[in-house]
């Protein structure tokens with residue numbers, strides 16, 4: 002079986018846009034950014050599920066951000082086996098596309114950032130990172146198009162691309178090549194993890210606390226009408242049930258993502274949850290799960 006070293010997680014950027022989309026009206030530009038992020042993530046998720054089912058032995062590292070020589074680069078997925086490293090740039094493009102003079106267009110004629118360029122950049126930078134760590138493991142890099150409704154016209158024979166109907170065969174090939182996990186492979190994976198950056202800097206859209214809708218957002222359907230009934234919270238739209246503790250902790254996470262400069266206090270979280278829980282309940286949950294700093298009404302939580 003494949004061993005997943007780093008699981009795919011939604012990026013803070015996606016989470017931020019998702020949260021905002023549920024609590025305010027997004028501009029068309031921000032809406033498009035959000036939909037593209039979401040679609041990209043869904044594609045990566047689809048591919049990561051497929052790689053987990055590979056029967057061979059190897060290590061999988063998803064979603065890596067590195068910096069080499071002051072150049073940041075991101076890798077969607079790496080599979081390490083004894084012989085080589087497979088590097089994947091995952092794309093969830095949908096529709097008819099064509100290549101012309103190394104440029105990628107969506108029909109009729111909308112230029113899209115060519116993932117082949119992203120791929121060769123990532124491959125070259127990864128090779129330099131590996132060399133700096135003392136490895137010259139060969140890299141097998143490909144752009145992987147996961148959406149079955151994707152078509153690419155005028156594709157040359159020799160481009161490093163895996164089309165939707167080739168994924169299965171490719172993963173079988175990877176599986177047959179992967180026999181066992183060695184300590185050398187583990188060392189390499191550990192070194193790469195050490196170098197990995199966790200901060201993803203990005204431009205935030207404009208938003209202010211006052212203009213956001215308060216309340217508990219349902220984790221299943223994304224709507225806001227969650228009410229607290231006795232010991233559980235129930236979503237009015239889809240009926241999803243969750244404990245108040247979960248609901249409050251999720252809300253705190255969202256609050257911190259959107260407002261890293263604001264302090265987590267009982268009053269703030271009470272307001273952020275839209276008064277669904279009493280101050281007493283909020284205080285009890287915060288005290289249990291965070292460290293309280295300060296006293297009385299100046300208390301905040303870390």
Ligand SMILES: [Zn+2]
Pocket residue numbers: 219220221222223224236237238239240241
């Ligand atoms: Zn719901």
